[in-house]
Amino acid sequence: MSGSQQTDVFPSDRPRQPLSIRAWLSVIRTYQTCTRLLTERLRTLDLTVAQHETLANLLIEDGVSQQTLAARLLVTKGNLTGLLNRLAERGLIERRPDPSDGRVNLIVLTAAGRALATEADALQRTYVAEMVSPLDEAQQTDLHTMMKAIEAQLHAMDQ
Amino acid sequence: MSGSQQTDVFPSDRPRQPLSIRAWLSVIRTYQTCTRLLTERLRTLDLTVAQHETLANLLIEDGVSQQTLAARLLVTKGNLTGLLNRLAERGLIERRPDPSDGRVNLIVLTAAGRALATEADALQRTYVAEMVSPLDEAQQTDLHTMMKAIEAQLHAMDQ
DNA sequence: AGCGTTTAGTTTAAAGATGAACTAATTTGG
DNA sequence: CCAAATTAGTTCATCTTTAAACTAAACGCT
Numbered sequence: 001m002s003g004s005q006q007t008d009v010f011p012s013d014r015p016r017q018p019l020s021i022r023a024w025l026s027v028i029r030t031y032q033t034c035t036r037l038l039t040e041r042l043r044t045l046d047l048t049v050a051q052h053e054t055l056a057n058l059l060i061e062d063g064v065s066q067q068t069l070a071a072r073l074l075v076t077k078g079n080l081t082g083l084l085n086r087l088a089e090r091g092l093i094e095r096r097p098d099p100s101d102g103r104v105n106l107i108v109l110t111a112a113g114r115a116l117a118t119e120a121d122a123l124q125r126t127y128v129a130e131m132v133s134p135l136d137e138a139q140q141t142d143l144h145t146m147m148k149a150i151e152a153q154l155h156a157m158d159q
Numbered sequence: 160m161s162g163s164q165q166t167d168v169f170p171s172d173r174p175r176q177p178l179s180i181r182a183w184l185s186v187i188r189t190y191q192t193c194t195r196l197l198t199e200r201l202r203t204l205d206l207t208v209a210q211h212e213t214l215a216n217l218l219i220e221d222g223v224s225q226q227t228l229a230a231r232l233l234v235t236k237g238n239l240t241g242l243l244n245r246l247a248e249r250g251l252i253e254r255r256p257d258p259s260d261g262r263v264n265l266i267v268l269t270a271a272g273r274a275l276a277t278e279a280d281a282l283q284r285t286y287v288a289e290m291v292s293p294l295d296e297a298q299q300t301d302l303h304t305m306m307k308a309i310e311a312q313l314h315a316m317d318q
Numbered sequence: 319a320g321c322g323t324t325t326a327g328t329t330t331a332a333a334g335a336t337g338a339a340c341t342a343a344t345t346t347g348g
Numbered sequence: 349c350c351a352a353a354t355t356a357g358t359t360c361a362t363c364t365t366t367a368a369a370c371t372a373a374a375c376g377c378t
Contacts (some may be wrong), residue, residue: 020291022285023299026306032192032233033313034183039366041315047213050334067356074191079335081358085326086333103356125180130316131196132179134308142183147185149257149293154192158199159291198336226326238365240328244361262326262373268356322376330371334364342362 034131041127045120050075050126053090054083055109055117060109065098069107092116193290200286204279209234211283213242214251214268214276220268224257228266251275 007107015023015144035049042052057072069081087093092113098104109117132140176184194208201211217223217232223231229239243266246252251272257263268276291299 004211012244017298018284018288018302019296020288022295023160024287024291026303026310027190029233030310030313031186032305033310036233037313037317048333057253065356074188074195075334076336077357078337078359082334101344101356107356118211125177128245129177129179130181131309131312132183134312135182135305137178139301140178141304142301144178144182146298146302147189149184150290151189151192153290153293154189154196158196161335207363224326234364236327237367241364260326260374264327292375320361320378324373324375326373327371330368332366334365337362338360340359341357343354343356345375346350347350 026136040113040126041119041123045116045123047120050083051087052117052120054080054087055125056121057115058093058107058109059114059117059121063096065104066107087113089147196224197283199285200282201279204282206275207281209242210246211276211279213239213246213271215280215283217252217266217268217272218276218280222255222265224263225266248270 037048041051043050047055053073054069055067064085066077068078070077073080076082084093084095088095090092091110094108095105096108098106135143198208202210203209206214207264212232216228225236225239225243229236232239234242243254244250247254250269253267253269254264255267257265294302
């Protein structure tokens with residue numbers, strides 16, 4: 001699935017569409033292309049994007065409950081159970097009982113998990129920096145601002 | 160999964176991170192939030208996002224091969240087989256043999272499929288327009304330009 | 319004509335994702 | 349103090365997705 005296939009790929013931005021749709025479709029396509037390429041690069045570390053995101057999140061702060069982690073990752077708790085099972089099988093994370101609440105698992109990185117997460121994090125930083133390099137600082141700031149505005153609007157729409 | 164849960168959700172944009180990472184993380188989060196909300200809305204039409212995207216693409220032009228459709232949707236052909244199976248079971252699309260090439264299925268919308276695709280398309284336009292409304296026209300144009308620049312860079316990186 | 323390659327589509331195994339139903343532990347109110 | 353409600357996590361059915369192996373048809377070339 002490597003090798004540029006922006007072949008005939010059809011005119012998704014035909015002028016017929018309103019500006020808002022064209023703008024957002026470009027976000028969708030770019031996001032998907034970015035994810036696909038990141039997937040390939042993470043394969044060198046034997047990690048999927050979902051696994052990487054989980055580890056990266058734990059690298060910032062571990063020792064949190066599955067609920068908290070699921071909220072941060074924007075995934076369902078059912079999904080997270082399977083994700084953590086696979087990471088635990090590989091010895092990258094551990095579930096520890098919370099002494100103050102018998103229902104809770106506290107999720108922590110193992111040493112191996114922390115090492116791998118650090119590698120993956122470096123890979124991602126390099127990748128994103130390169131990908132975004134055509135934009136100057138002002139544009140990157142604008143992009144961030146605009147996305148925050150849209151996200152706020154989405155939360156407002158989800159009354 | 161409705162109801163705003165931008166609860167404690169943790170400081171994903173901590174100043175520690177470089178600007179490029181913060182900017183791109185905001186794209187990821189916004190994309191995911193957008194998808195989640197669109198999923199909810201499409202449920203009123205009994206469509207998943209993947210199904211809607213397939214139908215929307217066929218609405219622009221049908222009578223194309225599965226390969227072509229897969230390339231347009233940025234999904235694998237194996238994925239598309241299952242997707243089309245489910246849409247065909249519901250009578251929304253049809254596979255027609257290509258008289259000029261015995262290997263090819265030409266995918267066409269049925270009348271029901273066209274009607275549903277049209278409804279979903281209207282829903283999506285309204286949704287995206289509302290979501291993007293905090294941005295003025297110039298910003299929407301900038302967003303589109305920036306995404307195209309990043310996408311071009313990604314294709315360059317995928318030598 | 320015929321052999322080898324390419325191309326179209328299906329199938330499969332594994333991971334990911336959701337929402338709903340379920341179990342177990344904790345909290346809350348009376 | 350205890351029944352009811354809430355919360356944490358797992359399990360399940362369903363759908364999405366990928367990569368790889370496979371079948372069948374078409375093409376290319378000598």
